[in-house]
Amino acid sequence: MNKLTTLKEAILASGLTDGMTVSFHHHLRNGDYVLNMVMDEIAALGIRNLTVNASSLFNVHSPLKEHIRNGVVTKLLTDYMSAELGRFISEGGMDTPVEFRTHGGRPRDIELGITPIDVAFIAAPAADCMGNCTGNRGKSACGSLGYAIPDAMNARFVVVITDEMFDYPLSEPSITEQYVDSVVKVDSIGNPAGIVSGTTKITRDPVGLAMAMQAVDVINASGLLKDGFSFQTGAGGASLAAAKYLMDLMLEKKIRGSFGLGGITGFLVDMLEAGCFESLLDVQCFDLKAVESIRHNPKHQEISASRYASPWAKSSAVDSLDVVILGATEIDCDFNVNVHTDSNGYIIGGSGGHSDTAAGAKLSMIIAPLTRARLPIITDKVQCISTPGSSIDVLVTQKGIAVNPANTELTYRLRSAGLNVVDIRQLKEFAEALTGIPAKPVHGNKEIAKVIYRDGTLLHTINNVN
Amino acid sequence: MNKLTTLKEAILASGLTDGMTVSFHHHLRNGDYVLNMVMDEIAALGIRNLTVNASSLFNVHSPLKEHIRNGVVTKLLTDYMSAELGRFISEGGMDTPVEFRTHGGRPRDIELGITPIDVAFIAAPAADCMGNCTGNRGKSACGSLGYAIPDAMNARFVVVITDEMFDYPLSEPSITEQYVDSVVKVDSIGNPAGIVSGTTKITRDPVGLAMAMQAVDVINASGLLKDGFSFQTGAGGASLAAAKYLMDLMLEKKIRGSFGLGGITGFLVDMLEAGCFESLLDVQCFDLKAVESIRHNPKHQEISASRYASPWAKSSAVDSLDVVILGATEIDCDFNVNVHTDSNGYIIGGSGGHSDTAAGAKLSMIIAPLTRARLPIITDKVQCISTPGSSIDVLVTQKGIAVNPANTELTYRLRSAGLNVVDIRQLKEFAEALTGIPAKPVHGNKEIAKVIYRDGTLLHTINNVN
Numbered sequence: 053m054n055k056l057t058t059l060k061e062a063i064l065a066s067g068l069t070d071g072m073t074v075s076f077h078h079h080l081r082n083g084d085y086v087l088n089m090v091m092d093e094i095a096a097l098g099i100r101n102l103t104v105n106a107s108s109l110f111n112v113h114s115p116l117k118e119h120i121r122n123g124v125v126t127k128l129l130t131d132y133m134s135a136e137l138g139r140f141i142s143e144g145g146m147d148t149p150v151e152f153r154t155h156g157g158r159p160r161d162i163e164l165g166i167t168p169i170d171v172a173f174i175a176a177p178a179a180d181c182m183g184n185c186t187g188n189r190g191k192s193a194c195g196s197l198g199y200a201i202p203d204a205m206n207a208r209f210v211v212v213i214t215d216e217m218f219d220y221p222l223s224e225p226s227i228t229e230q231y232v233d234s235v236v237k238v239d240s241i242g243n244p245a246g247i248v249s250g251t252t253k254i255t256r257d258p259v260g261l262a263m264a265m266q267a268v269d270v271i272n273a274s275g276l277l278k279d280g281f282s283f284q285t286g287a288g289g290a291s292l293a294a295a296k297y298l299m300d301l302m303l304e305k306k307i308r309g310s311f312g313l314g315g316i317t318g319f320l321v322d323m324l325e326a327g328c329f330e331s332l333l334d335v336q337c338f339d340l341k342a343v344e345s346i347r348h349n350p351k352h353q354e355i356s357a358s359r360y361a362s363p364w365a366k367s368s369a370v371d372s373l374d375v376v377i378l379g380a381t382e383i384d385c386d387f388n389v390n391v392h393t394d395s396n397g398y399i400i401g402g403s404g405g406h407s408d409t410a411a412g413a414k415l416s417m418i419i420a421p422l423t424r425a426r427l428p429i430i431t432d433k434v435q436c437i438s439t440p441g442s443s444i445d446v447l448v449t450q451k452g453i454a455v456n457p458a459n460t461e462l463t464y465r466l467r468s469a470g471l472n473v474v475d476i477r478q479l480k481e482f483a484e485a486l487t488g489i490p491a492k493p494v495h496g497n498k499e500i501a502k503v504i505y506r507d508g509t510l511l512h513t514i515n516n517v518n
Numbered sequence: 519m520n521k522l523t524t525l526k527e528a529i530l531a532s533g534l535t536d537g538m539t540v541s542f543h544h545h546l547r548n549g550d551y552v553l554n555m556v557m558d559e560i561a562a563l564g565i566r567n568l569t570v571n572a573s574s575l576f577n578v579h580s581p582l583k584e585h586i587r588n589g590v591v592t593k594l595l596t597d598y599m600s601a602e603l604g605r606f607i608s609e610g611g612m613d614t615p616v617e618f619r620t621h622g623g624r625p626r627d628i629e630l631g632i633t634p635i636d637v638a639f640i641a642a643p644a645a646d647c648m649g650n651c652t653g654n655r656g657k658s659a660c661g662s663l664g665y666a667i668p669d670a671m672n673a674r675f676v677v678v679i680t681d682e683m684f685d686y687p688l689s690e691p692s693i694t695e696q697y698v699d700s701v702v703k704v705d706s707i708g709n710p711a712g713i714v715s716g717t718t719k720i721t722r723d724p725v726g727l728a729m730a731m732q733a734v735d736v737i738n739a740s741g742l743l744k745d746g747f748s749f750q751t752g753a754g755g756a757s758l759a760a761a762k763y764l765m766d767l768m769l770e771k772k773i774r775g776s777f778g779l780g781g782i783t784g785f786l787v788d789m790l791e792a793g794c795f796e797s798l799l800d801v802q803c804f805d806l807k808a809v810e811s812i813r814h815n816p817k818h819q820e821i822s823a824s825r826y827a828s829p830w831a832k833s834s835a836v837d838s839l840d841v842v843i844l845g846a847t848e849i850d851c852d853f854n855v856n857v858h859t860d861s862n863g864y865i866i867g868g869s870g871g872h873s874d875t876a877a878g879a880k881l882s883m884i885i886a887p888l889t890r891a892r893l894p895i896i897t898d899k900v901q902c903i904s905t906p907g908s909s910i911d912v913l914v915t916q917k918g919i920a921v922n923p924a925n926t927e928l929t930y931r932l933r934s935a936g937l938n939v940v941d942i943r944q945l946k947e948f949a950e951a952l953t954g955i956p957a958k959p960v961h962g963n964k965e966i967a968k969v970i971y972r973d974g975t976l977l978h979t980i981n982n983v984n
Contacts, residue, residue, distance in 0.1 A: 053837060182833050210832070219746070220838060221777050223797055224816060230824050230831030280685070311687050331689055350690060350816075358696050365696030366676070367648050371519060372686060 054181035062234035077200035078108035083246025108132035138399030156361025156408035159202035172207035183232025190216035195337025201356035255289025264293035273469035361408035370412025387441030397493030428483035520647035528700035543666035544574035549712025604865030622827025622874035625668035638673035649698025656682035661803025667822035721755025730759035739935035827874035836878030853907030863959030894949035
């Protein structure tokens with residue numbers, strides 16, 4: 053007995069029919085072949101009116117536009133959407149608003165049955181004939197499969213799609229056979245060049261480096277940098293530079309941290325190997341070094357999206373997080389952050405784990421330059437609330453550090469350390485003095501996306517761009 | 519934030535009230551302190567009329583009798599019950615019949631909500647302050663926590679009880695924090711001498727050794743012993759001897775098997791290390807060597823009870839099993855097996871994984887001597903059907919091998935190999951010629967236990983002993 057079949061047979065066996073929900077995960081990122089392959093097969097079978105629940109959507113998934121135009125896909129749920137699909141949606145390409153969730157809210161709503169999945173398609177770089185699978189081996193290795201785990205555990209029918217088969221029982225599986233209905237072997241599940249970058253790179257931009265140094269000064273002054281310290285940062289250039297400076301400081305001060313969390317880069321692997329952390333908790337690998345590390349180092353642990361960030365979990369890793377460094381496309385004077393839309397109002401991203409980590413971490417820091425493309429980052433009111441200002445503690449720019457007034461202790465600590473703490477309104481005025489006050493983008497009357505907070509409440513509605 | 523509290527506070531926080539269900543797992547076996555500790559605390563709080571769902575109950579749990587007499591516990595669900603509690607139940611000590619399930623049927627019924635758990639108490643040899651826990655470290659290390667995993671994942675409230683705390687985040691956890699509500703640190707969760715035996719021992723009895731050799735002859739002749747072979751055996755002396763002979767044969771024939779499964783002993787560890795298997799799938803460790811192995815060897819993998827044997831799982835490991843060697847207290851001429859009651863009709867055991875592995879394995883073998891304590895093992899009709907004869911292929915005794923007539927291919931193969939294949943009725947007559955036909959035990963009219971098959975159907979009802 054085994055579960056091997058073709059993609060077409062797996063879809064037929066799943067009982068997928070009009071109006072159902074299919075799900076995908078995004079560990080293969082912009083190299084993913086699986087979503088398009090599956091949706092083409094579904095379209096060829098004449099199934100229509102589907103909801104696609106994808107943990108994130110990248111430019112590689114632009115063929116979805118055609119499936120939307122043809123009525124194969126009529127609803128999208130996702131945590132993040134790259135610019136190509138974002139433009140299509142922002143220009144009113146879809147009748148039903150896209151539902152944006154967070155990386156923690158998505159598994160919450162799957163587990164609670166708010167967004168049930170009929171058929172989950174799991175792109176797995178290594179699998180056996182019964183569906184035990186992992187991302188840490190195989191020619192398309194991507195490391196952690198953390199976002200796929202809730203889908204596999206909760207979908208009515210689960211199809212594992214792989215391009216490299218291993219003998220049963222696959223060792224150290226991420227997802228185990230009791231959840232898997234069918235296994236499909238294809239030639240390739242993804243383009244390695246798009247799955248992970250060879251290396252993620254620190255910024256060379258002096259503004260970015262200056263912000264990174266200030267970020268580490270803030271962490272150093274916060275009182276949190278001591279044995280047991282835990283840390284998450286994104287893969288942006290300034291964030292990575294901050295990780296590098298932080299590592300130097302931790303080694304200098306002989307601080308043994310507890311864990312690094314999140315999407316994991318080689319920089320966090322360096323910190324693990326240098327003894328800055330006891331472990332890494334990894335929901336997604338961003339580069340080859342992280343993939344190598346999770347394969348070999350038992351201290352580098354895969355975690356599911358639920359364990360990472362679900363507010364429905366009895367606790368998740370973000371609840372134990374000390375410091376997170378995050379980005380922003382806009383931040384307003386109440387510290388609300390927008391990571392969904394660009395200055396023209398087009399969708400170019402999404403929360404991912406932004407608001408989950410901001411809510412969980414003791415210190416949530418935004419690093420952003422005062423201006424981007426001659427437009428100020430700080431505004432009166434963000435176009436879209438991705439993360440409520442109540443969970444942001446501090447904004448670090450190249451011209452000063454603004455602390456959320458609610459965090460009086462942090463203000464005191466940073467001032468005591470002699471850091472350049474300024475009112476966020478001052479930073480805003482400073483930027484506007486450089487660039488002028490830009491016109492707000494003009495939105496139409498059509499609701500094209502809803503931003504749903506990690507607890508299920510509606511945070512914001514995004515309208516089309518005229 | 520952490521989840522540390524006292525046992526009393528954890529029980530109060532759980533909202534446990536009269537009529538609810540609490541659950542326990544049995545990895546600490548006859549060394550377990552946790553079940554009694556928890557039930558005493560619950561009784562002291564005045565909570566009554568509880569259902570106890572324990573994956574197995576040992577003699578160490580005999581204090582349950584007092585809680586039953588006092589109305590604290592009014593219903594028992596378990597997969598196995600040792601003789602002391604068995605006698606109490608068999609003599610009518612409880613009004614509501616005990617529900618016996620299998621190791622696979624128990625997680626099935628928990629997951630389906632047929633036997634919901636209000637509060638699960640997880641005895642964990644190593645835990646952190648957020649409830650991540652494992653059995654493979656700590657002074658009370660027991661190895662796999664496989665049977666506890668479905669409880670943790672499905673109970674409304676989960677209490678982890680440990681005697682050794684580790685820093686957050688505990689590495690390589692068996693159960694992760696998203697399922698855990700409270701963590702309780704106690705002085706000791708168990709008596710190491712009772713948790714695992716130092717070593718499990720091969721029989722020295724010549725009858726046992728003869729049967730073991732015949733068992734291996736049967737495996738050798740079955741056509742299943744080739745590369746990719748998978749195997750499970752119990753911890754009985756003859757079964758262990760069979761494992762030893764099987765290892766010698768596999769090494770001689772240079773056969774590289776796939777996996778060893780189940781409750782794992784040092785003999786299966788030896789086979790893994792000698793290259794007879796690629797991996798061990800471990801739902802429970804039987805001895806210290808197995809505990810050492812699961813701690814250090816990544817090829818020795820912990821699996822949950824669901825992945826082990828649940829018929830509700832999309833597949834479980836037993837579905838891929840080639841050969842299982844099992845015991846019996848009685849077997850009848852239709853190959854039905856009793857492992858619940860002794861010759862006097864008293865409860866002395868239970869299915870455990872008996873009928874799960876028998877149903878899954880390609881070759882299900884019973885090893886049993888013709889007689890025990892001057893009573894024949896083979897009978898017209900077993901007192902209790904624990905495993906239906908339809909899933910048993912062969913009975914090996916010291917006086918011959920009886921093949922289930924339904925398995926014509928096996929009959930042919932064994933005869934072709936020159937093995938001593940005889941009709942099971944002949945074996946029965948042979949035994950009865952030695953011992954006479956014993957009187958059947960006299961049962962009363964009170965239903966004291968129901969034997970529920972892995973698919974949820976009622977297999978047998980056991981009455982009291984007069």
